[in-house]
Amino acid sequence: MSDLQLKNKVRGVPPKERSLRRRERRQQKIHQIKINKHLYILMAPYMILFLLFTILPVLLSIVISFTYFNMLEMPKFVGWQNYTRLFLEDDIFLIALKNTFLFAAITGPVSYLACFIFAWIINELSPKLRAFMTLIFYAPSISGNVFFIWLLIFSGDRYGIINGLLIKLGILLEPIQWLKTEAYIMPIIILVQLWLSLGTGFLAFIAGLQTVDKTLYEAGAVDGIKNRWQELWYITLPSMKPQLMFGAVIQITSSFAVADVSIQLAGFPSVNYAAETVVTHLMDFGTIRFEMGFASAIATVLFMLMVGSNMIIQKLLRKVGE
Template identity: 70%
Template sequence: MIARKFRLMKSEMKQNKHALVLMAPYFLIFLVFTVIPVLMSVVLSFTYFNMLQFPRWIGWSNYAHLFVQDDVFLIALKNTFLFAFITGPISYIACFLFAWLINELPPKLRAVLTLVLYAPSIAGNTYLIWQTLFSSDSYGYMNAFLIKWGFILEPIQWLQDPKYMLPILMVVQLWLSLGTSFLAFIAGLQNVDRTLYEAGAIDGIRNRWQELWFITLPAMRPQLMFGAVIQITSAFAVAEISIYMIGFPSVDYAAHTIVTHLIDYGTIRFQMGYASAIATILFAIMMGTNLITQKFLRKVGE
C-alpha cells in the first residue's frame, strides 16, 4: 500500500515537474526563514539559553515554570484569550459584512469606500487619535464630553485604570481590523461566478440570504480560510497597540498579553529558552484555533 502511494506520488511529481521547479524558490525561502526557525524555537524551549552561554537542556522546566510559578503569564494568557475570543469573531464578521455591502455598490463608490475603510489598518499615527480621545485630563475628548453633559465630575484615567484598559484596546483593535481580510473578502466576492446565482434561482433559491449561504460563502471558501487565519493571528498576537497606548508594562498587567510577555523575556531579559517556550505555546494555541475554524468553515453551505 505504501509502495503504491509512493509510486503515485512519484508519477504526479514527474507530471508536474515544471510547476515544482517554479515553486522551488518559494519553498526554499519558506523552509529557511519559517519552518527551520519554528523548529529551532521548539527545541530551544526545552533549554536554558541566555544568549551568552551555549544552550543547556532542562527538559520541561520552562513549561512547568510558565504554568505553575509565572503568575504574570497566567494573567497574560487570560487577557489574550479574552481579547481574541471577543475581537476575533466580531472583526471577522465585520470584515465580511462590510465587504458584502460594499460589493453591491457601483465600482467608483466601491473603490472610495474600500480605501476609506482600509486606511486605518495601514495608517501609522492611529494611536495618537485614540490617545487624544481617551486622554486622562479634562482636555481629552471623551472626558470633555462626559464632563460637559454632566455624566462625570472629574476626569477618568482611561489609560491608567485597569478596568478600562482592555475594553479600550478591544475597541481600537476592532477599528483597525478592516485590513487584509477585508480586501480578501472583496476580491472573493468579485470572483464569484455570476452564473451560479442564475442556476441557484432555477434550483429554488428565493432570497439573498439563501444566495449567501448556499452560493456565495461556498464559492469563497479559500478567501474565508485566509481571512480566518489573518484574524486569528492578529487577535492572538496583539501587542503593539497595548505597548503604544497603555505602556509597557501596563498597570497591574491589565493589558499584558502573551506577546508582550514574550517581548519581555526575549528582547529585554534575553532569556531565549523561556521566550521560546512562550512562543511555542502561542503557536500551539493559534494552530488549534485554526483547525477548529477550518472544521466550522467546511460546514458552510451544508
C-alpha cells in the same frame, strides 16, 4: 472504498505484487515530477525562503524551549522546567493568557463577521464607489501612527476628547485616567483593535465576492432559492471558501498576536498588567531579559493555541452551505 477495506485488500496481495505496485507508484510520482519540473523550479525560491524563515525558526524555537539559553552561554537542556515554571510559577503569564483568550474571543469573531458584512455591503456598490469605500475601510490598518488619535481621545486630562465632552455635558466633574485605570484598559484596547481589524481579511473577502459566478444565482433561483439569505448561505459562502479560510487565519493570528495596541496605549508594562498579553510577555523575556529558553516556551504555547484555533475554524467552515 474505506481505509479498512483498502488495507484488507492490500493484505491479501502477495508480497512481490505489493512491491511491484509500490515501485510503479514511485515511478509514476517521479514521472509526474519530471513532467512538472518547471513548476517546482518556479516554486523553489518561495519554498526555500519559507523553509528558512518560517519552518526552521519554529522548529528551533520548540527545541530551545527545552533549554536554558541567555544568548551568552551555550544552551543547557532543562527538560520541561520552562513549561512548569510558565504554568505553575509565573502568575503574570496566567494573567496574560486570560487577557489573550478574552481578547481573541471578542475581537476574533466580531472582526471576522465585520470584515465579511462590510465587504458584502460594499460589493453591491458601483465599481468606483466600491473602490473608494474599500480604501476608506482599509486605510486604518495601514496608517502609520493611528494610535496618536486614540491617545488624544482617551487622554487623562481635561483636554482629552472623551473627558472634555463628558465634563461639558455635566456627566463628569473630574477627568478620568482612561489608560491608567485597570477597569477601562482592556475595553479600550478591544475597541481600538476592532477599529483596526478591517485589513487583509477584508480585502480577501472583497476579492472573493468578485469571483462568485453570477450564473449560480440564476440557477439557484430555478432550484428554489427565494431570498438573499439563502443565496448567501447556499451560493456565496460555498463559492468563496478559500477566501473565508484565509480571512479566518488572518483574524485568528492578529487576535492572538496583539501587542502593539497594548504597548502604545497602555504602556509596557501596563497598570497591574491589565493589558498584558502572551506576546507582550514573550517580548519581555525575549527582548529585555534575554531568557530565550523561557521566551521560546511562551512562543511554543502561543503557536499551539493558534494551530488549535485554526483547526477548529477549518472544521466549522467545512459545514458552510450544508
